[in-house]
Amino acid sequence: xxxxxxxLVIAVIFISRSIKVVPQQHAWVIERLGKYHxxxxxxxxxxxxxxxxxxxxxxxxxxxxxxxxxxxxxxDNTQLxxxxxxxxxxxxxxxxxxxxSNYIVAISQLAQTSLRSVIGxxxxxxxxxxxxxxxxxxxxxxxxxxxxxxxKVLRYEIKDLTPPKEIxxxxxxxxxxxxxxxxxxxxxxxxxxxxxxxxxxxxxxFIARSEGExxxxxxxxQGQAAAITAVADATAGAIERIAAAIRQPGGEQAVQLKVxxxxxxxxxxxxxxxxxxxxIPGNMxxxxxxxxxxxxxxxxxx
Numbered sequence: 001x002x003x004x005x006x007x008l009v010i011a012v013i014f015i016s017r018s019i020k021v022v023p024q025q026h027a028w029v030i031e032r033l034g035k036y037h038x039x040x041x042x043x044x045x046x047x048x049x050x051x052x053x054x055x056x057x058x059x060x061x062x063x064x065x066x067x068x069x070x071x072x073x074x075x076d077n078t079q080l081x082x083x084x085x086x087x088x089x090x091x092x093x094x095x096x097x098x099x100x101s102n103y104i105v106a107i108s109q110l111a112q113t114s115l116r117s118v119i120g121x122x123x124x125x126x127x128x129x130x131x132x133x134x135x136x137x138x139x140x141x142x143x144x145x146x147x148x149x150x151x152k153v154l155r156y157e158i159k160d161l162t163p164p165k166e167i168x169x170x171x172x173x174x175x176x177x178x179x180x181x182x183x184x185x186x187x188x189x190x191x192x193x194x195x196x197x198x199x200x201x202x203x204x205x206f207i208a209r210s211e212g213e214x215x216x217x218x219x220x221x222q223g224q225a226a227a228i229t230a231v232a233d234a235t236a237g238a239i240e241r242i243a244a245a246i247r248q249p250g251g252e253q254a255v256q257l258k259v260x261x262x263x264x265x266x267x268x269x270x271x272x273x274x275x276x277x278x279x280i281p282g283n284m285x286x287x288x289x290x291x292x293x294x295x296x297x298x299x300x301x302x
Contacts, residue, residue, distance in 0.1 A: 017049040027093035029056040039093045056097040058090045062154060065104065067111045069160075072119040074127060080119065081162040084138075086111050087154040088146070095150030103149040107142060111156065114141035124163065131158055 021044055022028050028040040032052050040054075047053075069083035088107060090096045100106045118137045119127055127134065135156045143153040163171070245254075 014049050018047050020045045020047055020054065025060045027058045027060055027090070028054050029058070029093050029097045031055040036094060036098065056093070058093045058096055060090055060093075062087055062089045065108060067108060067115075067156075070112050070116070072116045074119055074122060074124045076123045078124045078167060079164055080124075080127060081160070082115060082119065082158060083160055084111070084115065084156055084158045086142070086156050089152050089154060090150060091152045092150030095148065097150075099149040103146070103151050106149060107146060107151060107153070110142050110145055111138060114138045117141070124167070127161060131161075134158060 020028065020040060022040045022042045024042045026042060028045075030037045030040060030047065030052050032048070036055075037052060065086045065088060067084045067086055069081055072080045072082050074080060086107065096103055115134070115138050118134050118141075122130065122134070135158060138156045139153050142156070146153050
């Protein structure tokens, strides 16, 4: 009975040491007699008891790793308190087992030194503007060295950049000054645009007034021209009618009568004015003849 119990215990130990079930996204490194033998994949695996042993177990999932906060000095000699987080994944279980005694510590230290080197090449303002560039350069620096450790660095993210309090106050003052400057520029641009709008309006109004005055002058000139034309036409018509009347029988005698009447009227006005000096024409026969003719025509008319 005791022998059977001992055999059962030995069988259980034998089976437990020979059968290994590896979970998904895991890799186990097997050593045979102290030397690397193979890497177990997920699922059921058979080992040689007391010869093979599981030396290392690795998780193949993406692993986040907090990078401790540290002080970095920028190109313009400004101190920054920087911390971040690193994401990596084991891609080669054998190298992760034998490439470094502790690849997690190695990655963490390399991330800190790489971050100090990258930030040391940038000025303070650039460190806030170019976080993506900083992250990419840190990943490139770590990934090159991590290949020997069987690790793939996926990405690095800066969680916080904290400058000293004095720098923060100076940055806030600069931001306030910039905003005040932008406000003044905006106000001046508004005034400038207002002046431009006023000048444009005045110019358009002046042009409109001048166009109106021009049109009014044109209309007035056209009206005066039409009036002059109408008067000239009327005068020409009257003259034509007078000329036609003169050509009729007795027309010339009528003209002579009219002229004689005007002459007699003129002489009578001059003679009645005591203050007027009367100048008698040298050839009075023509005047008398004119008056006699007029009188004769009056008598004939009667």
